[in-house]
Amino acid sequence: AQEVSSDKELDRKVMEFLKSNKRKWRDMNVPASDGQLLYDIILKNGYTRGLEIGTSTGHSAIWMAWAFSKTGGKLITIEIDESRYKEALANFEKAGLSDFIDARLANAHQLVKELKGPFDFVFSDADKGWYINYFKDVAPKLVSKGCFAAHNIRPPGKRGMAGTREYLEYVMALDDFTTTVDNSGGGLAISYKN
Numbered sequence: 001a002q003e004v005s006s007d008k009e010l011d012r013k014v015m016e017f018l019k020s021n022k023r024k025w026r027d028m029n030v031p032a033s034d035g036q037l038l039y040d041i042i043l044k045n046g047y048t049r050g051l052e053i054g055t056s057t058g059h060s061a062i063w064m065a066w067a068f069s070k071t072g073g074k075l076i077t078i079e080i081d082e083s084r085y086k087e088a089l090a091n092f093e094k095a096g097l098s099d100f101i102d103a104r105l106a107n108a109h110q111l112v113k114e115l116k117g118p119f120d121f122v123f124s125d126a127d128k129g130w131y132i133n134y135f136k137d138v139a140p141k142l143v144s145k146g147c148f149a150a151h152n153i154r155p156p157g158k159r160g161m162a163g164t165r166e167y168l169e170y171v172m173a174l175d176d177f178t179t180t181v182d183n184s185g186g187g188l189a190i191s192y193k194n
């Protein structure tokens with residue numbers, strides 16, 4: 001079983017932050033239920049090396065970094081918009097999670113290619129038309145049993161945001177990944193590397 005540490009003071013601070021901001025996320029942020037889902041996947045698998053593509057103001061990153069605070073891990077997160085990036089940094093500070101997050105102001109089209117990895121958990125939530133490219137760039141740097149999760153994915157056959165259907169068809173056809181879709185929130189395609 002994976003080592004999971006507990007810091008009650010930090011838990012209290014994060015929970016207080018999430019509670020007081022529950023109705024304040026207005027920048028395309030994931031719903032809290034998806035944040036919880038990401039948190040659960042990281043804890044369940046004991047992941048420690050995370051990458052997020054599309055920070056916005058930091059809601060999903062806060063859930064993931066909270067999980068990484070327990071597994072001894074860290075999250076690299078990328079955002080192209082400076083004002084959202086700055087707001088995210090302030091939110092990470094308020095939530096007490098800055099030590100678990102390496103936030104980058106950059107174009108992910110370039111930076112995802114440059115990052116060495118390895119990663120065991122990736123959350124893709126930036127420009128949907130680029131999802132397949134992000135996946136192709138990251139897959140070789142994802143460890144075996146690692147997970148690549150992509151947001152705003154509808155089940156097969158259902159209409160979704162432009163680019164997301166092509167993405168789902170692409171990952172579903174891969175022999176070295178097993179993909180399921182969770183539609184309890186905004187829609188999450190969860191692909192495990194075999």
Ligand SMILES: C[S@@+](CC[C@H](N)C(=O)[O-])C[C@H]1O[C@@H](n2cnc3c(N)ncnc32)[C@H](O)[C@@H]1O
Nearest residue numbers: 028029030054055056059060079080107108126
């Ligand atoms: C749906 S929002 C992310 C929401 C965030 N994951 C959350 O739950 O709080 C998508 C973000 O991706 C950013 N983005 C779009 N294209 C990008 C690119 N090429 N590189 C980095 N970030 C990008 C947008 O500026 C936007 O803030």
